[in-house]
Amino acid sequence: MKAIVMNTPGTPDVLTLQDVHDPKITTPTEILVKLKAAGINPIDTKIRQRGTFYPDDMPAILGCDGAGIVEAVGSAVTHFQPGDEVYFCAGGLGKSQTGNYAQFAVVESHLVALKPTSLSFAEAAAAPLVLITAWESLYDRGRLEKGQKVLIHAGTGGVGHVAIQLAKLKGAQVCTTVGNPDKARLARQFGADETINYQQTDFVQGVLNWTQGEGVDLAFDTIGGKTFFDSCNAVKVYGDLVTILQPDPSIGNLKVARDRNLRISLELMLTPGLKGLINAQNHQTSILKECAKLIDNGQLKIHLSQTFPLAEAAAAHQLLEQGSMIGKIALLID
Structure with missing residues (x-):
């Protein structure tokens, strides 16, 4: 062959x-x-x-x-x-x-x-890989429930565009990060309630504005690096943060996550x-x-x-x- x-x-x-x-x-x-x-x-x-x-x-x-x-x-x-x-x-x-x-x-x-x-x-x-990754991240790791608010990074990417749809099927409200207006329009077609152009707006502040200062119940990080650590500031106290990348301690620390009593989950569908x-x-x-x-x-x-x-x-x-x-x-x- x-x-x-x-x-x-x-x-x-x-x-x-x-x-x-x-x-x-x-x-x-x-x-x-x-x-x-x-x-x-x-x-x-x-x-x-x-x-x-x-x-x-x-x-x-x-x-x-x-x-x-x-x-x-x-x-x-x-x-x-x-x-x-x-x-x-x-x-x-x-x-x-x-x-x-x-x-x-x-x-x-x-x-x-x-x-x-x-x-x-x-x-x-x-x-298959993106379906399983998004499903396990939101439903299994993040325990997403109806009525909750979720931040999904890179909402028009491979995992992100599926995650938006699965979150909406669960009855959640979805905010997502995008890089330009065209991606914002596409993310809304997938079901996003709110889009944040990270090129123009600090996504943490955007999330806090969207949640009246409280933060989301669940943040789903598909980017890693600094985005993972910054996302800790966008999650409510006792909230969830799920990432599909390995956190790099040389970039940041988990002090904010600890102060906010966050539950952090690592998702690797290959396990x-x-x-x-x-x-x-x-x-x-x-x-x-x-x-x-x-x-x-x-x-x-x-x-x-x-x-x-x-x-x-x-x-x-x-x-x-x-x-x-x-x-x-x-x-x-x-």
């Missing part, structure tokens, strides 16, 4: 299209998927730059998100059959025989859900896969199933900004690394 292969960490140029052996079903619970599209996420570019989680397994095929058609199933698989259209977040972290920048992938069946019928394969492939936590993986698959229903009911949308053919994975990485991305990018696979 054709696949985008990475032989060493580095610039996007290390991603090359090569012929590799087709993956084979090796356990009774696996399925073989003929991939039609693969999502591209920031974790892909970070792994490409720094190296994989499994450096002894090089070369590697990247890509955690995939969507395609079931080609074959293991002997113990009863809930999928050839011809089913599916989507999933699995592999792509450097482990041998995994990764979705390829024409085929073998995946454990408990990680796979039926694709939302209303989405194209490209849209579906762009969805179940890296640690082999089956129950947690099943929970993530249940999120994909529930989101598929919401998508097909018209209650949740995936904003796919651009697609690239598989052979142009390097160009897709270059675009993502430029920053200020709206929505998601996907690779189309013949």
